Amino acid sequence: MDSGLLDDLDRRLAHALQLDGRASFSTIAAVLGVSDQTIARRYRKLRSSGVLRVVGVPEAAPLGQVHWLVRLRCVPDAAATIATALARRADTQWVSLMSGGTEIACFVRAPQREDAGGLLLGQLPRTPRVVSMTAYRVLHRFAGGPAGWPGRSSALPESQVAALRRVPAGSVYRPEPEDPALLTALAHDGRADMSTLAAATGRSESTTRRRLEHLRDSGALYFDVEIDAALLGYPLTATLWLTVAPSALSSAGRALATHPQVAFAAATTGPANLVANVGCRDDAALYAYLADDLGGLAGVRQVETAPMIRTLKRFGTLDP
Structure with missing residues (x-):
């Protein structure tokens, strides 16, 4: 990481954790073809240095x-x-x-x-x-959420993606009193062990494990990987506020979801009806994206570009 960028193994580890934030080190190691100790050591170094964190994200x-x-x-x-x-x-x-x-x-x-x-x-x-x-x-939402961002999750071949991706069971969410405390603990550390999560909820480890699985299977919770886009080679991030003809809103949103620069895209109410967060390598790359990729989308009437200068919080809680 002397160059200021993540190396290949770190990128592959980040992608693996995006697919299943609570996958065991042994599972990830087996799929990536390295030792358990190597994966554990890499993760702990990234986590302790504040470079990477797995967080549980509630679905609204x-x-x-x-x-x-x-x-x-x-x-x-x-x-x-x-x-x-x-x-x-x-x-x-x-x-x-x-x-x-x-x-x-x-x-x-x-x-x-x-x-x-x-x-x-x-x-x-x-x-x-x-x-x-x-x-x-x-x-x-057209892009982002459980699917992640291609800029962060494009390091593994499809065979390894298939081996690591967790498929929710699709059950219906049924709330329990301990869920808010469990969600808060996971927002701080998505890989917290069961004893830590049980202590946060005041329930047994077995009950806490069942609640965690229910939250995931019902789609009420997914796991994301917090990492600075600059470490992946995208130091320029920006929010795009797009005004799109109603008849083209769906097609424009689906098109944005295929663009590797787009980390998040959603249809919204308000003065702009389509919002996107993008990551680019430099000003020239952002210009090319605006002029060529967005410029070629039918129905886009107006685009306002607002570069981000500092992100104080992503999807997890702030560290103390």
């Missing part, structure tokens, strides 16, 4: 929640403080400072019907030094 719909993408504009010098406060909250995901230093973009998980004192309706609009707020409700 099975839990009776919705996702909002919130765009805040702040007075100068206030954005960093407000973004830090948002990153500490349990109901926020992916908090980023955008170009110019006065704008924040973040994901918020909220109840289907938020009360008047909630983050979106009550707290953010009254936050001092917030100039404006626009909230986009996520209606349909």
Whole structure:
């Protein structure tokens, strides 16, 4: 990692963990053709140095929640403080400072019907030094989520992908009182052992194991790999706010999902109806993507590009 990039084995390990964040080191080692000790040593080095972390990510719909993408504009010098406060909250995901230093973009998980004192309706609009707020409700995800991002998950051949991919059973989620505590523990460390998770929930290891499997099988929980895109060779990340003709919304979204630059894409409410996060190697690559890939999509009427300058929080909780 002297070059500032992950080497081939680290990339393959990251891809394996994207496929199954709780796969045993022995399983991953067998598929990748290396020793258990090598995989364990690599993972522990990446994890302890803060380069890589596996986190459990709740899916909003099975839990009776919705996702909002919130765009805040702040007075100068206030954005960093407000973004830090948002990153500490349990109901926020992916908090980023955008170009110019006065704008924040973040994901918020909220109840289907938020009360008047909630983050979106009550707290953010009254936050001092917030100039404006626009909230986009996520209606349909085309890219991202359990599928991961090709920029991070393209290191393994299909035969190894098939050997590692976990297929949920497709059961219906049935909530239990200990689920919030279990989800919180997994958001901190998706590979926490069963004794740690049991202690967090106050239940036995066997009960905790069953709840974890139920959350995964019902689609209420998936595992993601947090890693800086720059270490994968994509130091320039940006959010694209696209205005697309309604008749082309579905086709444009499906097309974005095939672009290797796109880490996330979703149809939303709001002034822009299609939002995407992209990773590129440099300005020239971003320009080429905007001019050629996006420029060739039918129905795209307008694109606003907002580079990210710093990401304070991805999908897990903040480390203490």
